[in-house]
Amino acid sequence: MKAATTVAAGTLEYQERPIPTPTAGTALVRVEHVTLCGTDLHIWQGEYLNPFPIVQGHEVVGRVEQVADSDTSDTSDASGASIACGDTVVLSPVRSCGACYACRVGRPNVCERVSVLGCYEDGALAQYILAPVETLRKVPPGLPSELAPLGEPASIAMQAVRRSRAHAGELALVIGCGPIGLISTLYLRELGVDVVAADTLPERAETAKEFGAVEAIVVDPAAAFPTGPQISALTATDSTRPVTVVIEATGSPSAFAAALDVAAPTGRVVAVGISDRDARLPLRTIPLKELDILGSRNSLDLIGDGLRLIARHQERFARLITHRFGFHQIERAFDVMHTQAEHVRKVLVTVDGPGR
Structure with a gap:
């Protein structure tokens, strides 16, 4: 061979x-x-x-x-x-x-x-x-083999979402609209969570809407990240609803710092993006808000679940x-x-x- x-x-x-x-x-x-x-x-x-x-x-x-x-x-x-x-x-x-x-x-x-x-x-x-x-x-019957390798990245996104303990009715922010961010958005929507997605590239941010995001934010790296209340207002539902879940899927130190700022008190921030760069942030944020900071790596045998997620949303995964x-x-x-x-x-x- x-x-x-x-x-x-x-x-x-x-x-x-x-x-x-x-x-x-x-x-x-x-x-x-x-x-x-x-x-x-x-x-x-x-x-x-x-x-x-x-x-x-x-x-x-x-x-x-x-x-x-x-x-x-x-x-x-x-x-x-x-x-x-x-x-x-x-x-x-x-x-x-x-x-x-x-x-x-x-x-x-x-x-x-x-x-x-x-x-x-x-x-x-x-x-x-x-x-x-x-x-x-x-691979489930009827699932094209071309889509099946995506079961592995789907399992990683599902692991991150499950680590967040997200549940129906919550508001989540997903930072990063690459494949992991997009799949996380899709899975959060299946769980009944409203999602606002953010990315620095307009094309990637807009794609998040195709995966169920209520709204997408194009982030200017040189400007301040939108506040929690501003993100809540984008949902066109309850502008006072707190952002209780943040999935950080870029590995950017500035994005991680923004995730801590945006998360409401008692919120959960999941870091699934990986980087060797150092993040600088005020240590007071985590204890004062009593945030749960969670890492997520690989998955706990979720590839089968990932394949079933793909089978339910084949058109989206094909994109x-x-x-x-x-x-x-x-x-x-x-x-x-x-x-x-x-x-x-x-x-x-x-x-x-x-x-x-």
Whole structure:
């Protein structure tokens, strides 16, 4: 098989590798599609903590080609569903140790030794991938395989929303209208939460309305962020309703500081955007408002839930895929992600298709 290997920052080689052989508890999956996200671009540009060389790709769908002998291993996924040859599946990319404190208390998504396929070890930009059966999630009937890789980012957005403890009738602010922010907006609306979305780019902010946002704010980075009452007024319902949930999906230090300012007393702020930059903020804000500041990383096995969310909103998720490339156009895909960032939501790479 061929594997698209990032051998150094900005350098890709299509390497010949043997097709893996399933062992007990694993399945061989023929990769169909991979979607790329901002993390993939950072890896490509040498701005991540990954090793080189590495096969990138952690948002993946494929077809099961071979499952290890069921007489010697379990052939069911984590939900108990049987996995068989021919099944279309999404792979959970998170690998946890099972022994550290986080794993022992049921939070393997933040395992002390967590690894993620395509980020810290070889991933899915290859014609085949071997995976533990328990990490596979069946794609619901009727869901196009092109949309299925979005089950992974959907799970991340759903994790952030669940961390917020949002409930019907609340008012939420989502900062950042990239895929995670948009999916968070959609899921919050399903829960009966009114959402105002914010982004610095008008095109991205307006897209949030298509995902259920009551209103969208175009933020001027040089100006003060709208206040909580101003955001409440945009809902055209109750201008005094407090902003009790904020999802910060950019990783921008200034956006995080704004989230703390906007959140009402007793509100919850969830940071799902990741950055190495330092945030500066007055420490008095958190105790005086008694805010809950919550981090969110990966998901607690929510890819199946993410796939069902996509199945309910296929037209909206289809809008997330803005660019498509073949397996031998991956370098071009990364170039577009870098040079046309304001127009890119999700990039779809077709691994198993014409030009394979």
